[in-house]
Amino acid sequence: MVVNISSSSEFIVTHPKLDKDEDVHNTLVRAGFLRQTHAGIFHMLPLGFRVQHKLESLIDYHMQQVGASKVALSTVSSEHLWKASGRLEGKDSELFRFKDRKDTKFLLSPTHEEEITSLVATSVQSYRDLPLRLYQVTRKYRDEARPRQGLLRGREFLMKDLYTFDSTIEDAISTYDRVRAAYRSFFTDLRTPFLTAAADSGSMGGNFSHEYHLPSPTGEDTILVCDGCGKTMNEEVAIIDMDEKTAVKVPANETCQSGKIDSVKAIEVGHTFYLGDRYSAPLKLQVKDAQDRTVNVQMGCHGIGLSRLIAALAAVKRDDKGLAWPAVVAPFCVVVIPGKGNERAAEDVASAIQTHLRLAGAEMGCKGEMDVVLDDRDKPIGWKFKDADLIGYPVVVVVGRTYQGTGKVEVQCRQLGVKETLPSIFDAEKKNAPAEIAGYLARL
Amino acid sequence: MVVNISSSSEFIVTHPKLDKDEDVHNTLVRAGFLRQTHAGIFHMLPLGFRVQHKLESLIDYHMQQVGASKVALSTVSSEHLWKASGRLEGKDSELFRFKDRKDTKFLLSPTHEEEITSLVATSVQSYRDLPLRLYQVTRKYRDEARPRQGLLRGREFLMKDLYTFDSTIEDAISTYDRVRAAYRSFFTDLRTPFLTAAADSGSMGGNFSHEYHLPSPTGEDTILVCDGCGKTMNEEVAIIDMDEKTAVKVPANETCQSGKIDSVKAIEVGHTFYLGDRYSAPLKLQVKDAQDRTVNVQMGCHGIGLSRLIAALAAVKRDDKGLAWPAVVAPFCVVVIPGKGNERAAEDVASAIQTHLRLAGAEMGCKGEMDVVLDDRDKPIGWKFKDADLIGYPVVVVVGRTYQGTGKVEVQCRQLGVKETLPSIFDAEKKNAPAEIAGYLARL
Structure with missing residues (x-):
C-alpha cells in the first residue's frame, strides 16, 4: 500500500x-520529525517515528544474529536494587526518583543492569543455562544537568541495551567479540562512516569497553587515531603527549612509538562494555560451573542510543538543502x-x-x-x-x-x-x- | 530462520x-511470559514480548485501515497542561508526580489527551488540515490504589491510544463509526468471542463511549445483554429494574419493553470515546471552518490495553493443561x-x-x-x-x-x-x- x-x-x-545556520535539532523539528515539549523531552511525529521504527527493525536483525532474545523490562525500578549495586547515591545523581501513594520509593531506570541481573539471578542455576543474551529497546530516563542538542542529550530517550551472561571469562570475551562484530555489521548497514574507539568504562564499572561514533564536526567527543598502529580511542582514555603527538598509550598499555595522532570530532552512538562481575557479584548472580563450584556470572552490556542515533545520522548526512x-x-x-x-x-x-x-x-x-x-x-x-x-x-x-x-x-x-x-x-x-x-x- | x-x-x-487453582497471572508467570517486580509492575520475558509484539503489529494493520499515522509521545508530561484540562488534582488522583533537579513539576502520563491536543493545536489552522488520526503504542503509568490480577490492573502498562480530530460533529461521528468498525475487525482477527457495550464516559468526559470486552467468568465487569432489542451495555450505564429484568434504559433513552436481561462477566480490553470538545476547548485546539469561523476541533480517543489484552486472552483461552x-x-x-x-x-x-x-x-x-x-x-x-x-x-x-x-x-x-x-x-x-x-x- x-x-x-x-x-x-x-x-x-x-x-x-x-536556514543554513540552524542546528540539526532545528532541522529535524522544521522537517516534521519531532517536537520538543520540555528541555530534553520530545514527541516523535510520524516521520521521526518511521525512522525510529526502521532503526529498531535493523537492530532486531543484528541482535538475532548473535542469538539474542528480546524482552521489555519495566521502566519503574526500586531503590533497593540500586543501593545493592552502589549506584543509588552520588554527588551528581541523574536518577529521577518518586514515591507511590504508599510512600514506596521508586526511580525511572536510566539503564537496566540492576534489574536484569536480579531477574537472571532467579532464573539460572548452572553453567548449562548459559550463555544467555537478552536485549530490549525501551525508554530510559536521566535527569541531565544540561539537556542539549535535541535528541543527542535528552532526558527521556530510546535505547537498545543487550545484556550477556557467560559462566567463564573466556566465554564472556568471545561473546563480547561476537557482539562487537554485530555492531560493526549494524553500522555498516547504515552506509555512514563510523569509528570504533577504546574507551573508559566510567560509571558502568567493568573491565574494558568500546565506543561507536559517527564522525561529525558538531560532535562533543574527540577520537584519536594513530596513523602508526591504527589504534582508535576516546581522548579520555588515551594518555598522549599532545605536544609531540607521537605516542599513544591505550589502557592495555600497548605503546606505539612511530605513529602520529589525528583527532576527529565525533558523536557517540553506541557503547559495548565487558562488565565481568561488576553487577553479578553484589546482586548475587551465580551459577555452578562444570566442576560444581559456585562462580559469579561474567556479564557484558551493549548499548545503542536509538533516538541519539537519529539525530547523529541527520547531522552527518544533511546538506544545505535538508x-x-x-x-x-x-x-x-x-x-x-x-x-x-x-x-x-x-x-x-x-x-x-x-x-x-x-x-x-x-x-x-x-x-x-x-x-x-x-x-x-x-x-x-x-x-x-x-x-x-x-x-x-x-x-x-x-x-x-x-x-x-x-x-x-x-x-x-x-x-x-x-x-x-x-x-x-x-x-x-x-x-x-x-x-x-x-x-x-x-x-x- | x-x-x-x-x-x-x-x-x-x-x-x-x-496447578488447577492458580489464577491466569500465575499461569503466565509459570509459563515464562512475564515476571512481577513490584505490585503492578512487570518485566516481559521473550515469550510475553513476542505476544505483545504480534498484538502491536495486528493493531498497526487495523490502524492503517483508518488512515492513522503512528507517533510516540513522551511519557513525561508537565503539570500545567493537566491543570488546564482540569485533571491534575482530584481526591483520588492516580498520577505519579515527580520533580527534576530544578524543581520543575512533572508527571508520568496515564493517557495522552492533554499532550496530543496541545501538539495538534500548534499544527493545524484550517478545516482543510483535518481529519487527522494519530495513534501510538506506549507505556502508561497509573498509581493504582489496588494493583491486582497481574497485567489486568497494572501501574506500568502498555496501551494503544488513537486520537482523532475533525472539524464538524458530523465528521467526528463518522470517524467514530469507522474506528468502531476497525475495532470489530481487530477483535474478530483474535478469534476470541468479544462484546461491545455502551458505557459511561467517566473521567474522560465527552459525549458517549463504547467498551470492548472479552467474556470471562473471572472478569470484573458485568455486561448486560437484552434479548429483546439486542442492546449490550455496561452495568454502570444501564438503568434497569433488576427485579423484573424486563426493561433496559440506555443513555440515549431508548427503551425496550419486551426483552429479558442476561448478565455476563467480562474483562474490558478496549474503549472508544467520542470526546467532542472536552479537551479542544480548554486547550484551545481550534480551526477555521469552511465559512471562516473559528470552531473547536471535535475529538475522539480510542484505547486498547495491550498488556491487559494479553492477560485477558490468556484467561479466556486457557484450559487445565495451560x-x-x-x-x-x-x-x-x-x-x-x-x-x-x-x-x-x-x-x-x-x-x-x-x-x-x-x-x-x-x-x-x-x-x-x-x-x-x-x-x-x-x-x-x-x-x-x-x-x-x-x-x-x-x-x-x-x-x-x-x-x-x-x-x-x-x-x-x-x-x-x-x-x-x-x-x-x-x-x-x-x-x-x-x-x-x-x-x-x-x-x-
Whole structure:
C-alpha cells in the first residue's frame, strides 16, 4: 500500500524555509520529525517515528544474529536494587526518583543492569543455562544537568541495551567479540562512516569497553587515531603527549612509538562494555560451573542510543538543502510528486514502483522496507520539491510533462548526484524505471 | 530462520507443574511470559514480548485501515497542561508526580489527551488540515490504589491510544463509526468471542463511549445483554429494574419493553470515546471552518490495553493443561519436538514447515507471522509435551518413531481436538504435513 501524504493519512508539518545556520535539532523539528515539549523531552511525529521504527527493525536483525532474545523490562525500578549495586547515591545523581501513594520509593531506570541481573539471578542455576543474551529497546530516563542538542542529550530517550551472561571469562570475551562484530555489521548497514574507539568504562564499572561514533564536526567527543598502529580511542582514555603527538598509550598499555595522532570530532552512538562481575557479584548472580563450584556470572552490556542515533545520522548526512537519510532508515525510500494534471497517473506510478520494490527487496534480502509515499497535497510543485529535499527522501520521482504518452518519469537523487529521465514505468524490459530506482536505493 | 529453544537463544523459564487453582497471572508467570517486580509492575520475558509484539503489529494493520499515522509521545508530561484540562488534582488522583533537579513539576502520563491536543493545536489552522488520526503504542503509568490480577490492573502498562480530530460533529461521528468498525475487525482477527457495550464516559468526559470486552467468568465487569432489542451495555450505564429484568434504559433513552436481561462477566480490553470538545476547548485546539469561523476541533480517543489484552486472552483461552493462544498472536505458531535420535531430522522438519508457512502466509495475506520453534533442550520428551501445553503453542509437531523411513510426523492441536499422523513432510503432493499444518493454523 502506497501511503499518501495528506491531512487524512500522514501528519507532516514542515516549514521548508532554508536556514543554513540552524542546528540539526532545528532541522529535524522544521522537517516534521519531532517536537520538543520540555528541555530534553520530545514527541516523535510520524516521520521521526518511521525512522525510529526502521532503526529498531535493523537492530532486531543484528541482535538475532548473535542469538539474542528480546524482552521489555519495566521502566519503574526500586531503590533497593540500586543501593545493592552502589549506584543509588552520588554527588551528581541523574536518577529521577518518586514515591507511590504508599510512600514506596521508586526511580525511572536510566539503564537496566540492576534489574536484569536480579531477574537472571532467579532464573539460572548452572553453567548449562548459559550463555544467555537478552536485549530490549525501551525508554530510559536521566535527569541531565544540561539537556542539549535535541535528541543527542535528552532526558527521556530510546535505547537498545543487550545484556550477556557467560559462566567463564573466556566465554564472556568471545561473546563480547561476537557482539562487537554485530555492531560493526549494524553500522555498516547504515552506509555512514563510523569509528570504533577504546574507551573508559566510567560509571558502568567493568573491565574494558568500546565506543561507536559517527564522525561529525558538531560532535562533543574527540577520537584519536594513530596513523602508526591504527589504534582508535576516546581522548579520555588515551594518555598522549599532545605536544609531540607521537605516542599513544591505550589502557592495555600497548605503546606505539612511530605513529602520529589525528583527532576527529565525533558523536557517540553506541557503547559495548565487558562488565565481568561488576553487577553479578553484589546482586548475587551465580551459577555452578562444570566442576560444581559456585562462580559469579561474567556479564557484558551493549548499548545503542536509538533516538541519539537519529539525530547523529541527520547531522552527518544533511546538506544545505535538508536531511539525506540512508535508504535503510529513511522515513520513506521514494516520494512520487505529480506534475499538474498528472495526479491520477502519479498514483499508478507510485503503485508500480511500490510493487517492484517490494519484490526486489525480498529478492535482495533487503533488511529494511522499501516504501513509497505519494505527495498528494494541494501545493505547488516547487514547494513539494523543497519539502522533499528538506525531509530527505533518498529518491524523488516526478510524474511530469514527459509522462504523457511516453510513460517516462524523472528521477532525482541528491545523494548520488542523479537527475535524469528514466525509461517508461511500464516497460517490460529489465531496465524500466522501478528497476533503476531499486538500483539507486541499493547504493544508498 | 527457525528459532531454537535453548539457553543460547530463547530464554524460557517454565515450571510445568499443573496447578488447577492458580489464577491466569500465575499461569503466565509459570509459563515464562512475564515476571512481577513490584505490585503492578512487570518485566516481559521473550515469550510475553513476542505476544505483545504480534498484538502491536495486528493493531498497526487495523490502524492503517483508518488512515492513522503512528507517533510516540513522551511519557513525561508537565503539570500545567493537566491543570488546564482540569485533571491534575482530584481526591483520588492516580498520577505519579515527580520533580527534576530544578524543581520543575512533572508527571508520568496515564493517557495522552492533554499532550496530543496541545501538539495538534500548534499544527493545524484550517478545516482543510483535518481529519487527522494519530495513534501510538506506549507505556502508561497509573498509581493504582489496588494493583491486582497481574497485567489486568497494572501501574506500568502498555496501551494503544488513537486520537482523532475533525472539524464538524458530523465528521467526528463518522470517524467514530469507522474506528468502531476497525475495532470489530481487530477483535474478530483474535478469534476470541468479544462484546461491545455502551458505557459511561467517566473521567474522560465527552459525549458517549463504547467498551470492548472479552467474556470471562473471572472478569470484573458485568455486561448486560437484552434479548429483546439486542442492546449490550455496561452495568454502570444501564438503568434497569433488576427485579423484573424486563426493561433496559440506555443513555440515549431508548427503551425496550419486551426483552429479558442476561448478565455476563467480562474483562474490558478496549474503549472508544467520542470526546467532542472536552479537551479542544480548554486547550484551545481550534480551526477555521469552511465559512471562516473559528470552531473547536471535535475529538475522539480510542484505547486498547495491550498488556491487559494479553492477560485477558490468556484467561479466556486457557484450559487445565495451560495457555492456548490464537495463532495470530501465539509466541510461536508451531513447536517441533524431536523424538530420541531424531534431533537432526527435527531441524529439517522445522525448516521445511517454516518455509512452507512463510509462503502460505504471504499467499493468504496472513496478518501475523507464522513462525516455528524447535525444542532442542536436553529434556525428556514427556517434559517437553507438558511444557508445550503450558506455553500454549497452537500446533505441536512430533518427529517420532514413525518418521524414520516414512518422513511422517505426528501433529497435536489441543484447541481443535486434533491428534494424528500426517503425510510425509517431504511429499510433493498438495496434502503434505506443512500444508495440513497451515490449514489448522488458518482455523485458530
